[in-house]
Amino acid sequence: MSIDIAHIQLRRMSMRLKHPFATSFGTIQDKDFFIIEAIDSAGRTGYGESVAFSSPWYTEETVETNLHMMQDFLIPLLKTNTLEHPDDISRLFAPIRRNNMAKAALEGAVWDLYAKQKGISLAAALGGTRSHVAVGVSIGIQPSTNALLAKIDQYVQAGYKRIKLKIKPGQDIEILTTVRNAFPNIMLMADANSAYTLEDTHHLQQLDELDLLMIEQPLAHDDIIDHATLQTAITTPICLDESIQSLTDVEKAHQLGSCRIINVKSGRVGGLSESKRIHDYCQKHHIPVWCGGMLESGIGRAHNIALASLPQFTLPGDISGSARYWEKDIINPEIVVQDGYVTVPDGPGIGVSIDETALNTYTTEIKSFSMDHKA
Incomplete structure (x- = not known):
């Protein structure tokens, strides 16, 4: 039986983060993104979320390119084809090169709608096995070391299972050493967002004294060759993030020894179906995976929680509480x-209710597409 999709709406949103989020690339405070609504003939709505940023600093995609791809290429493909299962979407979208975040946004809405039509949770639809998932927190670059230590203490007291610090040249070893001395027992990792090169190998070897859980994406965003060289030179496990955009990338990275851990972000790899395939490969080969975050609203966060319920997500993910990011989220409960x-x-689909008032408050534009004329 095919998935019933009568309408798709692209709801452009603008939400202000409680606090600016600083990385080696720059600072973000206002989040511009899309909520995708896939609506069936019975009025049920599946929700997805685009995770591209306004500028192409994380990948080449942006909010504007997502809009272009969804309305001009991807939605027309959905309109003229029948889906038996959400896994069909990745094959349907395959002729469109890359643009994984645009693909994932639409696919996520269909996954949610599919689970609601089946009367099961999204976690169950994906094959999740956990009722609770451990979470970590990602802390942006802070104005001072004292401010950083205070923020870490706040999150440790709140029970977060893992602390991730953003680093870059000039703000790395000394800060990590200070943090490790202050918190000798916490699960600590560093995220470099491609800020280093192989010329920094000797410098990065100092990380081995700090008992880090991992260093995430230290080298170029599209590299798996140099990472393999670096991993042979350091004992700290390398985790790949931006370099992994498909299962094929995971297979090559594993064969080359480019990393020991994989960060899975549904938006980055093209959707939940590809995330599942990556999970299954990593489970077979005993590679730990964890769910990364992209400053999502509660809708994208609910998708991440469902994904992180799969069994090989053995490390705490970047799935912080709504109140850490937003004065008011768009879901109930937060x-x-x-x-x-x-x-x-464990409710149908993403299992959270939409706060329609908040959703409408943050909406800046809606584009609607009828799906009634399928071939």
């Missing part, structure tokens, strides 16, 4: 962290 865990919703 995502809450308790003792370092979030509960996996």
Whole structure:
């Protein structure tokens, strides 16, 4: 039986983060993105979220390119084809090169709608096995070391299971050493967002004294060759993020020894179906995976929680509570962290209700597409 999709709406959103988020690339405070609504003939709505940023600093995609790809290429493909299962979408979209975040946004809405039509949770539809998932927190570059230590202490006291610090040349070893001395027992990792090269190998070898869980994406955003060279020179496990955009990338990175851990972001790899395939490969080859975050609203966060319920997500993900990011999220109840865990919703689909008032408040534009004339 095919998935019933009568309409798709692209709802452009603008939400202000509580606090600016600084990385080696720059600072973000206002989040511009799309909520995708896939609506069936019975009025049920599946929700997806685009995770591209306004500028192409993380990947080549932006909010504007997502809009272009969705309305001019991807939605027409959905309109003229029948889907038996959400896994069909990745094959349907395959002729469109890259643009993984645009693909994932639409696919996520269909996954949610599919689960609601089946009367099961998204986690169950994906094959999730956990009722709770451990969460970590990602802390942007802070104005001072004291401010950083205070923020870490705040999150440790709140029960977060892992602390991730953004680093860049000039703001790395000394800061990490200070943090490790102040918090000798926390699960600590560093995220470099491609800020280093192989010329920094000797410098990065100093990380081996700090008992880090991992260093995430230290070298070029599209590299798996130099990472393999670096991994042979350091004992700290390398985790790949931006370099992994498909299962094929995971297979090559594993064969080359480019990393020991994989960060899975549904938007980056093209959707939940490809995320599942990556998970299954990593489970077979005993590679730990964890769910990365992209400053999502509660809708994207609920998708991440469902994904992180799969069994090989053995490391805490970047799935912080709503209140850390937003004065008011667009879901009810908001995502809450308790003792370092979030509960996996067991209601149909993403398992959270949409706060329609908040959703409309943050909406700046709506584009609607009828899906009634399928071939």
